[in-house]
Amino acid sequence: MLRCDHITKSFAVKNGYKTVLDDVSVAFPDGKSVALLGQNGAGKSTLLHIIAGTLQPDRGTLTTDRSISWPVGFAGSFHGEMTGAQNVRFIARIYGVDTYELEGFVEDFAELGAHFNMPVRSYSSGMRSRLAFGASMGIGFDTYLVDEVTAVGDQRFRRKSRAVFLERMRNAGALVVNHDMNQIRQLCDVGCVLHNGGLEYFDDLGDAIARHEALMA
Template sequence: MIRLESLTKSYRTPRGRKVLFQNVNAIFPEGKNIGILGRNGAGKSTLLRIMGGIDYPDSGRVVTNQKISWPMGLAGGFQGSMTGRENAAFICGIHGIWGSAKRRVMDKVQDFAEIGNYFDMPVSSYSSGMRSRLAFGLSIAFDFDVYLVDEVMSVGDAHFKRKCEDVITEKRKSSSFIIVAHAMPALRKNCDVGIYLESGGLTIFDTVDEAIKLYQGEQAKSQSPKGVATPAVELKS
């Protein structure tokens, strides 16, 4: 179970405070794979970070009885002066993994990330793609009830994208996924239900196709000369 209770999140901008979520209450369908859609800046990645415990709302909370991953592909949590191996070892320690179990996790991360000798170089020397590979490899090395996926399937070459798809297919046998992606085929393939973010709130649809239809319709309107884009919600500070 994942429940949002009176969730509010905003950011200060030069034009005032931009509100992404305003007193949002929602219960995510349990045991379902969920695709999250919305215009750029609607708060998709922010919502994943809040659910993953690496960002915090202004008020309200996320209530869950499940073990939720950090967002797959999120590279901002690494310590740049440490190597990929040292970062992986640190995360193992946080999760209480030591000895032979730790070595198995490290080997799995190194094998999946496919960054070669860079695994033993400072993360600050990595490209953004390499950071995302390392982050994804770390995510799948641990067992979670719910995996958060943020655009990681768009990173890397066809071979790496296929690896991401394969591991998601395997993990879906015992876990569920909440996925943010702009690739509609990936959402249709991996998700059962859809969530659309707009105007400081969200709408949960019974199928991901319903959410995709709304998203594509809003995109078409915003690109049309006659369309009127939905303005951002802003409060003057």
């Protein structure tokens, strides 16, 4: 179970406040990959961070009995002076998983070469995203939060990312933010559309995409 009840979140802007999420309530289905669709600034990443617990709503509650990953595309929690390997070992200890197993998985998956043992501050944004995606996919969460990261890298790496993601989805659910509708169709089962602070849920992914594309037009 993962449920949002009356979630509201605003941010300070030049002339006051902008409400990004306005009294949003939704129950996400277990074991499904849910597309989060919406224009830039609609609140997709904000909702992911609230669900992850890295951002607090102004009002409302989140209820879950499932283990939830951090937003996979978000690499800001890495310690810049630590190497990629050291960051992964730290994550393993935090989440109580085998340190060497996770380190080996991420080193193989992320394809960072010698950079894996270099400080993360020296990484490009794409390298950070690959490290974050690998670390998240290496842990058996009930629900994965994925923010654009499957678009990182060349075509071969994107295919590999999709393959490992789909493998995890055999036993888990996900909330996915991605602007590529072809990838959304490949990765997701159902969809939500964020617009003007509200959220619409669709059991039919095609209906969600159609609604999103109509709003974009």
